[in-house]
Amino acid sequence: MSALSQNPPALLTESDVAHWDHDTDVIVVGFGSAGASAALGARESGARVLMLERASGPGGTSGIAGGHFYLGGGTPVQEACGFEDSAAEMYKYLEALTPDPDPEKLRLYCEGSVAHFHWLEAQGVPFDRSYYPGKAAMQPGRDCLIWSGNEKVWPFREIAKPAPRGHKVAFDGPDGGGALAMQHLARAVENAGVECVFDARAANLVADTNGRVIGLRYTRDGQTKHARAGSAVVLAAGGYIMNEQMFEQELAWMPRDLIKHGTAGDDGAGLLLGISAGGAPMGLHQAFLTSPVYPPESMIKGIMVNARGERFVAEDSYHGRSAGMLTEQPDGIAYLVLDSATFGYPPYEFFEQALVDGYETVEAMESGLGLPHGSLVKTLADYNAAAARGEDPGFHKYADWLQALDQPPYAAFDLSVGRAKFAGFSLGGLSTSADAEVRRGDGSAVPGLYAAGACAWNIAQDTRGYSSGTCLGEATFFGRRAGRHAGSKPQA
Ligand SMILES: Cc1cc2nc3c(=O)[nH]c(=O)nc-3n(C[C@H](O)[C@H](O)[C@H](O)COP(=O)(O)OP(=O)(O)OC[C@H]3O[C@@H](n4cnc5c(N)ncnc54)[C@H](O)[C@@H]3O)c2cc1C
Structure with a gap:
């Protein structure tokens, strides 16, 4: 203390x-x-x-x-949007992701989640019966349900049956x-x-x-x-x-x-x-802690590498998880590597994840970023070979986001501590x-x-x-x- x-x-x-x-x-x-x-x-x-x-x-x-409430176990919104969920699956998910879980509190929260949704509505808090399918830190409009955590991220998707549980208050805009x-x-x-x-x-x-x-x-x-x-x-x-x-x-x-x-x-x-x-x-x-690099969703198909030119997180993780892992990398250095098929600009200007440069080859990107000789070349070759098979043996990125990064030119954004901005x-x-x-x-x-x-x-x-x-x-x-x-x- x-x-x-x-x-x-x-x-x-x-x-x-x-x-x-x-x-x-x-x-x-x-x-x-x-x-x-x-x-x-x-x-x-x-x-x-x-x-x-x-x-x-x-x-x-x-x-x-922003107005997300994490609720599940079969809320009226989940049901209206065709998602099955149960208090037991919600419990397993939250327990797996909580460092110091209190079983009684978790049980009460999960089993009481549907009733709590009704209570919030009874106080006047409005929720649409709608689903936002995109990957975003916050829905741009009033759509309610979103995947707002690591439900589909490995190993959590194997521990608990995934369901979207982020319920956004029906407000027409990303903030408010x-x-x-x-x-x-x-x-x-x-x-x-x-x-x-x-x-x-x-x-x-x-x-x-x-x-x-x-x-x-x-x-x-x-x-x-x-x-x-x-x-x-x-x-x-x-x-x-x-x-x-x-x-x-x-x-x-x-x-x-x-x-x-x-x-x-x-x-x-x-x-x-x-x-x-x-x-x-x-x-x-x-x-x-956060510094989201998506939307556009294509950015999730890129890879994040540290100063050793190695990946350190499944890039489809919730942005708070990626940011936390990033701060643990040597000197807090990290880059988001994209090819021309996945390129886009991170949306939030205040996070200042600057484009370092575009490169014709992976070798040029590796030396341009000052990464150890051969490191990024190997990381990308391994990633691309596995992605072509629909696999990601190192980090198990969800299949939706697996795509070989082999369309030059390439680009890198600087996500490093001290250069990019973070909020928390x-x-x-x-x-x-x-x-x-x-x-x-x-x-x-x-x-x-x-x-x-x-x-x-x-x-x-x-x-x-x-x-x-x-x-x-x-x-x-x-x-x-x-x-x-x-x-x-x-x-x-
Ligand atoms: C930009 C942003 C977006 C976020 N989006 C989400 C989201 O979408 N979903 C989510 O779950 N969480 C979100 N969070 C986190 C979430 O907003 C907070 O954790 C949550 O609002 C805390 O609620 P609270 O009632 O405990 O505190 P608060 O809402 O901060 O209320 C505490 C109140 O206590 C008052 N107070 C403080 N000291 C005293 C004192 N000595 N005497 C009298 N009054 C005092 C304060 O003025 C304040 O009004 C977000 C946070 C931020 C900053």
Whole structure:
């Protein structure tokens, strides 16, 4: 654990509180998708809820998300689009791709996925009954279902029967699905009678002499206020990618010129508040990293090579997986090699994967890229010979993307760390139970404290195993569980 995470804000006692400005059942810290779902869950349990949000309105990072929710097991969209799926196959897939899987949470998430889809729709979050067949980081239009992970990537396609599970909110464009989802969730929160205070920044938790969390201190307009929670406090305050110290100490493996994906609220406040009450942080070095090179899909038929001229990943992997593997290559150097039949330009200008050059021969490309003599020639010869047979013995790239790269001229794009740009956000968070209670290092629950979303450790755990939609999926699923459980607790 870093010095920073060992140095959380002070945990206050009742004697530090001269006057309670609010007295409620459940306090939710943070009005993103996890907080909204927690507030709704607590209202479903009949609890009074106070929502505190440091920004001037709802949204958080959820409000700038693309809008994928990772759901399966036979959702109405999967059924309408003719895809068979089951909770058991979804479980096998997520378990295989999660470094530290919690069987109970995974089971609940997979078995509850269809019901959760219906719950999201009941809150007004819209999903079309349509499928986007292309390979893209985000659907360009409002089509719903997409392959948003590594389902067809080896060995996962042999471990679990593949099914597309990325459900995009019905928004007409590549970005904006998260904002639309948040508009509907925020309206549902308002309609549910939740008291919301904006520009209110949670600063310290307050615990009784038994260590039970009974409220918090927040600041607003330069004033200090205290709110008492008869049942519980739910931390739903986002991640820590914007916390400079945590970025330096915990996420030192990430490119230093990273485009940090998030809002100012992702400063680690939720995590640190949880630690102050005894909560255990998990996976603080884990993060999502990306630098997608597709669409066009033809780019997936190219190969990625490192400074040794060797491949290092199945190129049809989800872009977060490829990016994670790329950072582990010598000096972070990698190129995407294409021939004239597969050539295209990576679509996102801000990732700056520059065209190095075009080359008439593989030998010229090898020396132009400064790769060891004979390395790229051998890699491509082996790849082409196997691809012509419809095979990829080294990396098992899916048959759809296997094509010999033998049509000169050739081209290479520079994907290297320090030259191309990468984007990412943190994935570590507080250890929590299946009901989202914050846990100590010994596994016991911190009474009166819950956490969900980007400040908790649940389904989305690392970039190699990431599937788009698991963050919003778990934030809303475990957020609602947190609220329901917290709201049904008897008053302290
Ligand atoms: C560009 C982008 C695209 C993404 N696309 C997807 C996607 O399509 N699918 C997916 O699953 N994931 C996606 N993600 C990740 C996903 O958006 C986040 O993991 C998720 O939104 C986290 O939700 P949350 O409710 O935990 O946090 P947030 O939505 O960030 O909400 C936390 C809230 O807490 C508030 N807060 C922070 N500190 C305090 C404090 N001390 N007191 C009071 N309030 C506080 C913040 O202001 C914020 O409003 C994307 C992320 C980015 C940046």
